[in-house]
Amino acid sequence: MLQPWLHDLVAALAPPVQLWCGPGGPVGSLTSAVPVPSASAQGAQGLWCGDVRVLCALVATVGGSAPTPVLAAPDGADGQLVVSVARGLGDDAPDPTVRLEQHRRVSPDGLVEDLVLVSSARTPVSTEVTVHLAADLVAMDVVKGGRSAPAVAPRQDDDGGVGWQRDGVSAQVVAPGAAVVVRGAVAELTWRVDLAPGQRWSASWRLDARDAGAVVAGAPRAGWADQLGVASGDQRLARWVARSLEDLEALRMRTTGGDAGPMGDDVFMAAGAPWYFTLFGRDSLWSARMLLPLGTDLAASTLRVLAARQGTEDDPATGEEPGKVLHELRRAASEAEQAGGTAFLPPVYYGTVDATSLWVCLLHDAWRWGLPAADVEPLLPHLEAALEWMATAAERGGGFLRYAGAGSGTGLANQGWKDSGDAVQWSDGRLAAGPIALCEVQGYAHEAAVGAAALLDAFGRAGGQRWRAWAAELAVRFRERFWVEGELGRHVAIALDASGAPVDSVTSNPGHLLGTGLLTPAESALVARRLVQPDLAEGRGLRTMSSLMAGYSPLSYHGGSVWTHDTAIAITGAARDGHAEAVAVLSAGLLDAAEAFGYRVPELHGGEARSGPGGVPAPVPYPASCRPQAWSAASAVAVLTALLGVRPDVPGGRLSVAPVPGAPFGALRACGLQVAGSPLRVAVEDGSVSVSGEGAEGLTVTA
Missing domain, CATH: 2.70.98.40 (Glycoside hydrolase, family 65, N-terminal domain)
Known part of the structure; x- marks a missing residue:
């Protein structure tokens, strides 16, 4: 079919x-x-x-x-x-x-x-x-x-x-x-x-x-389009942000009565239309994280709605495990659908290896952006449960977070964000055998452990030193096992296979490691340089797989196409680690794609180059791509924030604004950003930076 x-x-x-x-x-x-x-x-x-x-x-x-x-x-x-x-x-x-x-x-x-x-x-x-x-x-x-x-x-x-x-x-x-x-x-x-x-x-x-039988419903509009105003020398950036905010309003959902759980009805971003018009762990978390510059309310409610459904027992049929964050919430299948075998996944499904770490990362980042202590403290027991799941999963996986796929024959074979059946390939096109340890999942876990340690220390809870040590040990293991030397030079493998061998294909996955702290500065620079090579970066964004790999196809779901959120995550990490060239090159590609799609950027598009053999004058639509898609739309805000270089630390009393130097987009102004619930205005023009608004009051501003 x-x-x-x-x-x-x-x-x-x-x-x-x-x-x-x-x-x-x-x-x-x-x-x-x-x-x-x-x-x-x-x-x-x-x-x-x-x-x-x-x-x-x-x-x-x-x-x-x-x-x-x-x-x-x-x-x-x-x-x-x-x-x-x-x-x-x-x-x-x-x-x-x-x-x-x-x-x-x-x-x-x-x-x-x-x-x-x-x-x-x-x-x-x-x-x-x-x-x-x-x-x-x-x-x-x-x-x-x-x-x-x-x-x-x-x-x-x-x-x-x-x-x-x-x-x-x-x-x-x-x-x-x-x-x-x-x-x-x-x-x-x-x-x-x-x-x-x-x-x-x-x-x-x-x-x-x-x-x-509905488990989700619509949520009130947030008024983001009225709140955030953007002006840019390259007008495409402002247009992309404006259209994305409109689409994001149409993807706001909440849980319904009987399924709301002990924490009540809470708002989250549905992953996308038409197929993913519901709560997803990974997608909803990434979207809320990208939208933190608009305020912490969405992050808080997304954290709560997922905490209310955090795993408490082992259930092989659904993938539930204690402390694990779910992958997907759906309406229960009717008796006829169950009998006919048309229900692909259980209504509450936990088949994701990364959502639990990403939940921790969102809690930490929301706290840095000013989420009040009264909202953070009730979530700390869930944080500790999530950390224990990470530790248990890594111990079970020989030191790395792995997934075994759908052992029962149902569910997802691959359980990272690249979840198609052929997502993890060797450079010669062979499929990797699981259990699989994805490179980016280790980065998420490292960032989560370090962020959680800061939270535990700040709120007087035990465990901070344990999790800093755990993260440091993970980084050492990663450095020993994931780096490979190939015809294209030294790079990070997409994954380790069942035997522990590094799967040597060149992909976009290492872009998610930038900004996580897992890499040394030299390693981070090496990853950033690899991302902007033509075989990855010439497809109007970051190709999911290098065009030099045997399995590459520009319209392969995860083997050569371009995903906006994937590119935006790499841009955000590159900005955090100070790699201006990567930010500029990848952002320019996304703006080209946004313009071509009328600024409603789809879930993914074809990875064809602009020129040369096989080049096309406009990005080729991926025919089954959802649109609007929450993390694609939220990427506009993430890219804007990365270009401005806004990084708050409200608990530490600091606000850093470090615009990307030399970004080819001209002057850039944003008013209506939110830090600790108060508005912030940032303007960048001719090398000068202006920061004003209540969001900067009481903080030491470095610009």
Whole structure:
């Protein structure tokens, strides 16, 4: 089965609801003027409520025929505008004189579509406008796996409405003024329209969606777009930040009542649309970490929501272990889905080797950015449990954090951020055998242990010296085992395989080691230089795998494509370690990609070069790439912060602002950054740095 492609679809988001339409505007297709209501017919297209697709077909006709689409475009993060022309109506002339506009707006409760039929014809127009709807109420796993599902027969109400219901999911349609007819699996909403010359007609219909089994819901907007103002000499940076903030607002979610846990409902960033519209450990943590310059509230709530579900026992079926942070939270599968084997993962799944360390890193960084002690202290027992999991995992892995993959045949074979089945390869293209110890995972663990030691000391808890020593020993082991000499020089292996041999391919993974403290200054400089070589850096961002490796393919998910967040993590670490060239080269690549994608940067894009053999004038979309994706959008803020060089230490009473020297983006100003809950303004122009705002008060500023 093939995963559906997304590159030409148009999305509208209002968690937990999302609408994906085809490039012409319809959802689904027409066969003899009847929508085709099968999952395989339109892939991801449809109206989704959480993990269930409510509508699989939404097709408008005028006079019994499909109008010709001329525009399907986003209208903000939560809207779509579809414009089509009815070529068989109106004047007998070359220019179209009758057009249909469909203004769609999703909300956490469903969808409203406003229909507008506009005539500029010289003669009256009499016709019918019909909206054809079909529902399959199918689980996301089914559609993502490329499988089909039968439509669910609609139920017509006595009051003229129509709806669908199954397994706790319901959808109800109200269409004032329409004649509602059910034909097999399709509900038809029809309005009779009579237009005098130059007139316009309008009507609307609404769908209300409910999922009694939902574990996540929408969260209030944070107002980030109004808070943060950016001006840049290279205007693309400001545009990327602005669009990203809009998309990030549309990815804010919270847990729901029964699943909220003892710490209550808390906000987090859903990983991305359409497939990952829920809580993820790794993705939500990285997104919150990148967004710390906007305030610590999101970090605090993300930490709490994951702490509430931290592992307490050993469960091989879900991957749960004491102290471990989860990978993914989903709606429980229905009995039919369980029986049919379409539920790929358990609803609460712990198959991740890095989320636990990243949780600790986020707590430490949020504390440095000014998270109040009252928010930190309740999380310290969870910190200690996470550290014990790290130590146990490393002892079990021969000194390194490893994962064994899906031993039971279900779950993820690779459990780092590169989680596809072929993500860990040798330079000759062979797949590495597990258990696998990824290089970046050791960096996260080192950074977590050092940060945790500082937290434990500051809050008068035991263990600080133990964890500093643990981190130091890990760094020594890493230095002995992960560095390799190859045809491309000395570099860090992507991983150790089951035998402990370093897997010698050149990849982006070592970029995540920058800024973690695991590397010596000389090693950090060597990693940074390797990242900006053309075989890794010429794909408008950082390629996941060098183009010189046997397994390289520019449209391989983790073997040559470019992931925005991966590049941004390397940029952030390079800035922290003082590698200006790497920051400038990789940032310039991301800005090129952002411009090409209209500043809604997707999950990943092709790693083709700009010029030379195989070069392309614009980045090639990865056809199954999610967008918006939280850590891709949050990368805009991370890159901005790295370029400005803002590094607060509120507990230590310090604020360092060290802009990247020579970055080719001109003057840069940001107002509305947040340090310790107060605004901060930073301006960089002609080599001078200005820092002002309440966020700097009471801190020793070094600029």
